[in-house]
Amino acid sequence: MMFPTNVFRDVLPSDFNKLNKKHVTEDFVAENFKLLGWSVYTPFNDTGIDLIIEKIVKKDGSTPLDKSEQKENNECVKITRFIQIKTRNLVNNIFGFTLRSKDIRTDPRHVFLLYSDKTTSTQQDFLIITIHDLLEFFKSTNHNPFASFTFRKGNAKMNDLKYNTNDGKFYWKDHSWEAYRNFDGLKKISDPKIDLELDTFSKETRSLSNELLNDFSRGQTFPSQDFANKVKTFIMSNRAQRSDPSYIVKLRKRVKEYLKLSITDQAVIDSMDKYTEYILSKSDSDNEE
Amino acid sequence: MEKLSLIRKSISYALIANGVNIYEMEERQDIIYAVRLVCKNCNKPWYMNLTECFLCGAINPYLYRCDDCGTFVSITNASGHCNSCHGTNLHLVCPNPDCISNTDPDVKKEINAKGGVFDRDSGFLISQLCCIYCGNNEHIYKHRKIFINDFKRHSFDPADYSITSDDIDSNSFLILRDVKQNTNIEYYLIDLNKIKTSPVKITRFSDIVDELFSK
Numbered sequence: 001m002m003f004p005t006n007v008f009r010d011v012l013p014s015d016f017n018k019l020n021k022k023h024v025t026e027d028f029v030a031e032n033f034k035l036l037g038w039s040v041y042t043p044f045n046d047t048g049i050d051l052i053i054e055k056i057v058k059k060d061g062s063t064p065l066d067k068s069e070q071k072e073n074n075e076c077v078k079i080t081r082f083i084q085i086k087t088r089n090l091v092n093n094i095f096g097f098t099l100r101s102k103d104i105r106t107d108p109r110h111v112f113l114l115y116s117d118k119t120t121s122t123q124q125d126f127l128i129i130t131i132h133d134l135l136e137f138f139k140s141t142n143h144n145p146f147a148s149f150t151f152r153k154g155n156a157k158m159n160d161l162k163y164n165t166n167d168g169k170f171y172w173k174d175h176s177w178e179a180y181r182n183f184d185g186l187k188k189i190s191d192p193k194i195d196l197e198l199d200t201f202s203k204e205t206r207s208l209s210n211e212l213l214n215d216f217s218r219g220q221t222f223p224s225q226d227f228a229n230k231v232k233t234f235i236m237s238n239r240a241q242r243s244d245p246s247y248i249v250k251l252r253k254r255v256k257e258y259l260k261l262s263i264t265d266q267a268v269i270d271s272m273d274k275y276t277e278y279i280l281s282k283s284d285s286d287n288e289e
Numbered sequence: 290m291e292k293l294s295l296i297r298k299s300i301s302y303a304l305i306a307n308g309v310n311i312y313e314m315e316e317r318q319d320i321i322y323a324v325r326l327v328c329k330n331c332n333k334p335w336y337m338n339l340t341e342c343f344l345c346g347a348i349n350p351y352l353y354r355c356d357d358c359g360t361f362v363s364i365t366n367a368s369g370h371c372n373s374c375h376g377t378n379l380h381l382v383c384p385n386p387d388c389i390s391n392t393d394p395d396v397k398k399e400i401n402a403k404g405g406v407f408d409r410d411s412g413f414l415i416s417q418l419c420c421i422y423c424g425n426n427e428h429i430y431k432h433r434k435i436f437i438n439d440f441k442r443h444s445f446d447p448a449d450y451s452i453t454s455d456d457i458d459s460n461s462f463l464i465l466r467d468v469k470q471n472t473n474i475e476y477y478l479i480d481l482n483k484i485k486t487s488p489v490k491i492t493r494f495s496d497i498v499d500e501l502f503s504k
Contacts, residue, residue: 008308013491037392039314040312040315041314041322042312042313042314042315043310043311043312044301044305044311044312044321045305045310045311046300047310047324048337049312049324051322052312052322052432077460078459080430080432082324082430098370099362100416101415101416102337102338102416103453105326105337105418105428106329106426106427106428106429107326107428107429109431110430110432134472147353148412149412150412150414152343152412152413152414152435153409153410153411154409155410198429202329202429203427205429206426210426211419212416221412222399224399226395227395227396229397229398230389230393230395231344231389233344234344234345234389235344237499238344238346240346242346242418242419243426245330245419245420245423245424245425246421246422246424247424248346249422249423249424251345251346251347251385252346252347252348252421252424254385255347255348255350255384255385258384258385258386259350259352259361259384262359262361263361265372267363268352268361268362268363271351271352271363271364271365272350272351272352272363272364275350275351275364275365276349276350278338279336279338279339279349279351280334280336280338280339281308282336282338287290
């Protein structure tokens with residue numbers, strides 16, 4: 001059996017265009033997981049997560065033979081994954097997509113599923129990777145797309161994931177991404193260790209994201225090396241402190257008190273509180289701030 | 290009696306109004322999946338749409354500051370002028386007076402040229418990295434599988450609501466809705482892993498959310 005397989009036999013994925021494919025692509029992914037025995041939940045309201053999938057697996061990652069084996073076997077655990085789907089048509093064999101800082105979660109069960117809906121005219125592919133593994137990949141390959149100004153602006157396009165038509169494989173720059181492709185990627189995200197050692201993986205994910213997010217590259221936007229050095233020095237000197245929750249609480253309390261002293265117009269304070277409340281009420285909505 | 294699909298929608302919307310994200314399962318009209326992104330330490334909500342200063346961690350105050358006289362101005366100020374001096378040098382600055390974006394004139398000049406730290410074009414703001422309540426820097430998805438039904442025949446037995454032991458996992462709850470004659474609604478919340486000590490009777494919907502996500 002292939003994964004993914006075309007579950008909608010009356011139409012090809014390649015029959016859709018950019019403007020009418022959003023719903024079908026998310027449904028395509030959902031139905032493919034269902035075929036492999038996953039329970040699938042789809043969003044009722046607009047959120048940053050496109051799918052939630054669950055499955056009972058043995059602690060070694062394998063699937064129990066049947067329900068009675070699930071029940072009898074103390075070695076089974078229910079695993080849950082929160083999936084963010086990005087569907088793209090390859091352009092010049094490049095799978096280009098955007099990541100924003102709000103996409104970088106610390107829950108290690110958060111998964112990116114990059115769906116190439118027309119790798120070839122007859123072939124689709126899933127590149128599936130947990131947030132932990134993605135951050136680990138960037139760190140281990142000395143590639144940090146999160147240090148850039150454009151990433152924090154929210155429009156940093158990742159253009160390094162490519163399909164090589166010669167060998168039929170996916171690469172991120174020179175690094176093979178075949179380990180994250182289709183069944184191989186599925187196997188990686190199905191590791192129950194993530195759920196069983198959630199605390200450990202969560203701390204690791206945060207540590208990795210801190211290292212990558214708290215970095216600054218000046219690029220072409222800030223040509224002054226002096227500026228870049230000052231910013232980088234400030235960030236580095238603050239990094240340890242910012243990992244201390246009590247430091248953050250004190251800092252924010254100090255700032256709040258400073259604002260109270262500095263703002264004499266109650267209407268301005270009311271506006272600040274109201275707008276903050278509005279942003280908080282948008283919660284995990286996928287809409288921009 | 291209302292259709293189950295309508296009850297499910299109604300309760301889903303009530304949960305959404307209380308800051309919970311809802312997912313549904315095509316195969317079961319009586320199940321919803323409730324998710325909240327929360328701080329791993331204090332369990333309070335995490336807000337990925339909230340931004341903080343990339344440089345120092347101060348939270349976005351959603352205010353302009355006048356460069357000429359230092360007055361803070363509402364973000365909804367439509368005139369584009371400072372209310373105090375009528376100047377037009379307004380920037381979305383970091384509110385922390387000790388942040389390098391305020392203390393170093395060269396850094397300040399570069400960042401303000403892009404509208405200030407909290408201007409989207411500056412590239413100096415970032416999604417919430419630390420909990421706004423306790424300062425912790427890890428967040429996690431809290432999730433609940435919720436069965437929904439009308440309260441039938443005063444029964445709290447899951448079997449009466451077509452719930453089998455196969456359906457139940459460690460995060461499973463049952464919400465029973467009891468619509469009274471005078472349109473008051475009461476709810477029973479049952480932790481399906483602790484049926485003997487459940488149910489909890491609730492009259493205010495927001496209390497359901499507190500109970501569901503308190504642990």
